[in-house]
Amino acid sequence: MMLEYALLAGAIFGLYFALAGLGLNLVFGVMRIVNLAHGDFMMLGAFSAFWLFRLIHLNPLFSALFVLALFALLGLPLYYLLVPPLLRAKDPEMLSFILFFGFSQAIEALAAIAFGPSERSLPGRLLGRGPIRILGQAFPAAWTWSGIASAAAVLAVYLYLYHSRLGYLTRAVMEDREEALATGIDVHFVSAIAFGLGLALAGIAGVFAPFMLGSATPSMGLGLTLQSFVVIVIGSLGNPLGTVLGGIIYGVSLMFMQTYFSSWASLLPYVLLILILLVRPSGLLGRQVRRA
């Protein structure tokens, strides 16, 4: 029973982690930069949902739509402000680490001043009362809704990438930025859309964070970035759909660790990161999907 529960809980949690990592991977895939402030945008999404509920009693499902639009719009000017200068540098990847780390620290500090350091959360009843039974096991209703929302977001990204004109262009930029530029694609516009989408996905994941992670604090960003990073490394850096596999593997592993080796659970992200880098540095879906 404990095994089945850990497996199912891990799958639901994995879907959430897939959503958490998806935006980070999209940004890396298109721009080859690592947004170390990704977790901080999740934190801002969580606080947006908290304040939207506190001030106007907005249900988190609607907050997610609001955050989606807001963060996507925020991403466009932010892209033009930060990313083109980075891409002109000799080593944009390394420089992005430094720049977005500083950005992350600034966001955390400002959030701590604005919201205070305490834990904030949303009532679980907002996403349904009582547990929901899945294959005979009881799970929080909020988890189930968060899992469904995550799956919907992943599906939307898939449809965007593989069944829309902008998605084709995005994949072209992911494949080879220089070549895409040479063929007349407005690389910066496509990248700006991807950057906005990445922030929007982080924001949506943040909206559900109080339900999946218990609460939100201004300092939660760095940990979330690390977890998201592990998820995308497992799946494959630069391959947004590999993130789903990475998320589920991470979620199931975490729940197994909590069940059988609870004291060691915090080591999991690092152990998985080291294992993947040693055994399959390109990630589990690295080769096949990038060339699909």
Place this chain on the structure above:
Amino acid sequence: MKHSMQVLGGIAVLSLLAAAAPARAATKAPAEIKIGTLYASSGPFAGISMPVYDGLKLWINQQNAAGGVYVGAFHKKIPIKLISYDDLSSTATAATLYNQLITRDKVNLLLSDSGSVLTSPAVPIAKEHKQFLFDVSGSGAAFFTKDNPYIALICLAETAIAPKYLADFLNSDGAKYGLKRIAILYSTNDFTGALAKAFTGFIKSAGKLKIVYDHGVPTSTSSYTVLINTIAATHPDAVVEMGYPGNDIAFLRNLRDVGVKFPFLFTIYSGTEIAELEHAVGAAAMTNVFSYVAGVTYQYKVNFGPTTPGFRAAWDKAYPPGSGAEWGMNALYGYHTGLVLQRVLATTKSLRQLDLRKAIFALSGKLTTLNGTFVLNSEGAQVGEIDPVGQLRPNGKGGLRLDVVYPPRYANAKPIIGKK
């Protein structure tokens, strides 16, 4: 001969004057009393650090508004200068900043940041520099040793004895309420890890309850659903969860959401930070949960400083709603620390570190503030008030109140066990 005697006499007088000169210089009152401390504005310990810092600042502001703090060694009031740095919840940063407070800022009084984790780097540094450490709430038993005279714990009982009433309650009354099997879940940090170890020791030595689950989880744990399922599979009658506020919030939320109920449930911060937890998980999830009863809810008869309601009034005036300051046990700890420093400064013979030590040890057993009676053991650990055990009940206004259920001399209600 007479001339020689005059010369010797002169030398003796000069020697005495020379000897007295440094003493006079040492007794010159400083322009300000420098209090050095750290706080964490962000990171995992911000929630317990900032209220302490705000409570301390409130006391300092009150003192300075009254012309300064009275320093007995100089028979006068001297303004306080607070020198504080943000350690961002990082022990590495804290270690550097503690060093800085001692060696560069040369603070008169050194206070540690809140909690055992951020106090841990201060203990060896203060000892090495022979600087007395006013340990606010770092209650890890390992901090207090016979070979270290440079530390005293101010606010809460050291971890080795802190869970005694909880264990006594379960050992003595547990069987009466049908509690036979107990599960213990704790966060693996210096504070809750040590508390759980002491608690498990009390339970094991009494031999009245069977421990069916005893596991630690990382303090960063934010999802307890699977853990709750694992615990439920061991069929415990009593569950004791020991974590920081974030852990308690996630645990209580997941417990309610997954629909699992235990006849007896204890968490540390349900009772000590009621407002914060109630905001986060709602009153329903906390009803009938057992917790510690700190001075923030229990009114001690004080012989120094304000009572809890008096302090609350001052707090609300200083930090109106929307200011971001969180009322709770840690706020009281910060203010109580100030009261202890006030008595230390009023009675110390000088600002020398070992004189400060003498002064604070002299207060042991004689000072009762809104945090209860201040008692130190010979190693500087706080052994005064052990927090009683309370149970959260609906207050009839949609919120919660905390009734004291154990020990009998403090109790104002009987425990309700088996209901949620």
